[in-house]
Amino acid sequence: MADPAYVRDQMLPPQKAPSTEVGTPRWIRENLFSGPLNTFLTVAALYAVYVVVGTIGPWLSRSVWNASTLQECRAIVEATYGAGKTGACFAVINERWQQILFGFYPRDLYWRPTLTLVLMLVALGPVLFTWVPRVFLWFSFAFPAVAFWLLWGGSVWLPITILLGFGVAYVVFRVLTPINGLLGIVAAIVAPILYWLFICGPLEEAIHSLIPLGLHQLYSDDFGGFLLSTVIGVSGIAFSLPIGILLALGRQSDLFIVKTACVAFIEGFRGVPLITLLFVASLLLNYFLPPGTEFDIILRVIIMVTIFSAAYMAEVIRGGLAALPRGQYEAADSLGLDYWQAQRLIVMPQALKISIPGIVGNFIGLFKDTTLVSFISLQDPLQLVSSIRANQEWNGIYWELFMFVGFLFFLFCFSMSRYSMYLEGKLKTDHR
């Protein structure tokens, strides 16, 4: 049977796809001009970009970095680019960046906050990244005391004697636990508190009079700028997470009184704006304490910010706890774990993992909220911006300072949110 002549017996050679269906043209057509609405959006977006860049671009490109007054700045711009032209005067940042970073911290002591920052990064390493050797966790633990001493100065024995309290707790726990487990735990809580209240102060004075060793003492009025924001923000972040975890557990607990107290605490502090709490810190906190108690304003602010943030943290973590399947709790019970073991080994690792985005979101919010301390006349970056503007040399300057402060905040917050994404990806164990 011969092949009919009209049947093709050879394959046609493959042809190239039409040029509009491959590569860039296709991508442009599908992504930018796939329909009337899409085309309109593309054109509108391009126009918006053109307007923004067209307005800010020339102003940015005519920037001046070296001048001592705003008038000098404007004169330089007009001399270089012709009369009537305006340009960015970044000279103010060149001249005052140290003030925005450190406030009125003494200029010759800038090495102290800088060193603290470096040490903070070292201390954060083992907390943030698992590949850093675990030994460094001891340094992270001691870091708050080190940072306090470096920033505020004073006798070196104060942080050391305070840290000794934890040693006291450990020794008491080790000695008493073999006798009675419960006694050990209670004593390990009570003993360091007694130590800090009654022994710590005299001990510190005694050692200090023997071996006076310390740094130049500074006071909270000297703090300002991003140094202040970071001190308040980082302390708030560090303290609010554990308190928030405890509050969340309390809210989930079966104990009625504990639960009610936690709910009242959480809802009460979440329901008021942070700024009223800051006013409480600056105006009312001294009323609540025994007469004659002198309390540092930064410490008062840190306490209020921590409480506020812990209430939010508790809600985020409660969300994580609620998202855990009931079976996880039951599995922990059936393994014979007690409450704290179950929380530590089974529940919390999963609940915290679920709530990472919320936790980091809270951290970012807390750090941004540190700008509110300018309203109780602490020298935060925004307050410093106004005081630089009130200066005769820089009277009338706006955008450059805002841009600088905004950029630094953006850098900090954006990198935190990126880290949270990294962490989410790393801890993702469900192979979806």
Next chain:
Amino acid sequence: MSTAIEAPTTSFRLGMLIYDTRYRSLTIQVVFLVILVAFFVWLVDNTVHNLSLQGKDFDFGFLFVRAGYDINQTLVEYTNDSTHGRALVVGLLNTLFLAFLSCILATIIGLIAGVLRLSKNWIVSRLISVYIEIVRNVPVVLWIVLVNAIMSQSMPEPKDFRGETPAASMILFDSVAVTNRGVYVPAPLFDRGLGSLELGMFSVSLDLLAIIAVIIASVWGYRRVQASATRVQHATGVRPVTWWKSVLIITLPIVALKFALGFHLAYPELKGFNFNGGLQARNSLIAMWIALSVYSATYIAENVRAGVMAISRGQTEAALALGLRSSMALRLVVLPQALRVIVPPLISQYLSITKNTSLAIAVGYMDLRSTLGGITMNQTGREMESMLLLMGIYLTISLIISSLMNVYNRSIALKER
């Protein structure tokens, strides 16, 4: 043979308070309560002692004393002869007014941004991402101060509107003037107004009440028409034509009311050095409104995006397979599910907008904090009473909003086994 094992009938021992799970929770709670009560007693005792040391008492009588200061934006009648209590109410209304405006604008911007971020258009979605990341990673106070600076520095002065070839002109058909002293918008006026109703401290405009009543009646009528049309459709299978009835019911009463009351707009006009007529929205209000809305909108946009992405494609496909039109699939299948994800965080965003209005301190908008927690507190020197009252009011607002949210959540919760 089996013998019933008797429950051990040991008597109560002290150690059981700790080691017996039946009593342990009780022990813990009692200890906790004792510590808590002791702490509060300590706080109250300190406070009483400190107040008496300064010769102060705890008394809210100052609320009924003449305030003696002016407020530059009043939604209800207020003069400096009014009491501190009335200043509080004026501030509270200003707070709620700002919160209301900001919630609406933030929702609109957030919805648009959230949908556009999901757009397949590469440029648009990138642009929206840039907007969201930049705005939400910078403190809102900075945005408030920035918008305020733009309003007061970059906007034209009223005198620029004058002359043959003015440097600035009014926008929106010559009805709105944006100046560095604020934004002037047309004011609604009634030639044959109904007057106002005196309700104790407040007077309520009857015109406003009439308008609200007519709108509610129209909406009710519209629903009745739709419901009867649905009944006919269920009975006969054919839906009667209702659109002309709906249009009439919605428009006719309100237009009739407009003529009955003699409604017209008073446009702002340049007289002397400033604009007259119309309403002035101060820079502080505009700055707070725009900055809060633009800032909160970034969070709302992320919520909207999460809500839309939470609905799997299969839901749309299933709806289409059932023969629903795509508009009906969106309305009946996708939106109800997406809203369940979107609305709870949206309401907590409203909550935080309301609390963030207290940042008005940055631009001097006269909200609750600047009246009660600001001038009143400084004049009377009663920081304890003022701050507690201030926090109490904010707490009440928050609890009301969050209880509304709980009601809503319960109504839409998945009915599970």
